[in-house]
Amino acid sequence: MGKMDYDKLYYYNNPYYKGGFMESLHYLLMKSHAMLSRRILSEASRLGLTPGQPKVLEFLLRHGESDQKTIAAYCEIEPAMVGSILLRMEEGGLILRRQKAGNRRSLCVSLTEKGLDAANRMTDVFCSAETSAAEGLTAEETDRLRELLDKLCDTMQSQSEGKKKET
Numbered sequence: 001m002g003k004m005d006y007d008k009l010y011y012y013n014n015p016y017y018k019g020g021f022m023e024s025l026h027y028l029l030m031k032s033h034a035m036l037s038r039r040i041l042s043e044a045s046r047l048g049l050t051p052g053q054p055k056v057l058e059f060l061l062r063h064g065e066s067d068q069k070t071i072a073a074y075c076e077i078e079p080a081m082v083g084s085i086l087l088r089m090e091e092g093g094l095i096l097r098r099q100k101a102g103n104r105r106s107l108c109v110s111l112t113e114k115g116l117d118a119a120n121r122m123t124d125v126f127c128s129a130e131t132s133a134a135e136g137l138t139a140e141e142t143d144r145l146r147e148l149l150d151k152l153c154d155t156m157q158s159q160s161e162g163k164k165k166e167t
Contacts, residue, residue: 036133043125047118048092052077052085057094057111057119058126065110067100094118 023031044054055075060066063074072082086109089095094115100106111119134142 032133036129039129039132040125043129044122047121047125049118049122050085050088052081053089053094053118054122054125056082056085056089057115057122060095060109060111060115061119061123065108067106067108071109089115 040054041051044050049057052075055077056071059071059074063070068082068086069079071077071086072079075082077085086095086097090097092114093112096110096112097107098110100108134145137145
């Protein structure tokens with residue numbers, strides 16, 4: 001039996017691949033994320049932004065002033081990493097950090113005018129990238145994809161929280 005024959009048997013006999021050579025879900029999610037990310041980060045770079053900054057800008061635009069821990073959790077960034085991202089953003093005049101009244105250990109982060117302008121420009125970049133990526137889908141398919149991805153994220157979040165409780 002040659003290598004190709006073995007590969008066919010593996011894929012056809014493995015229920016994970018549903019009896020065919022369709023790409024796996026994890027591969028398709030990873031590939032689509034990488035392709036979309038490359039496009040968005042290329043545009044962000046043209047605006048003088050570094051990786052991590054666009055999603056922080058989007059979060060602050062949508063949710064307003066927030067603390068570092070909340071930003072890290074929403075953006076799926078490690079707290080230590082978000083600290084260095086915020087430092088660069090503060091040095092670049094995109095955000096302000098100030099102490100929360102009555103809590104010397106907690107800093108509130110908010111957008112400056114420059115940060116608001118960058119966040120609005122990134123919103124245009126995100127919309128353009130999404131529109132381009134979904135070009136081959138109907139509006140209903142796009143809505144359904146969004147619903148399914150949201151459900152997938154909720155499931156993985158619940159599983160992650162369950163594991164944290166176990167340890």
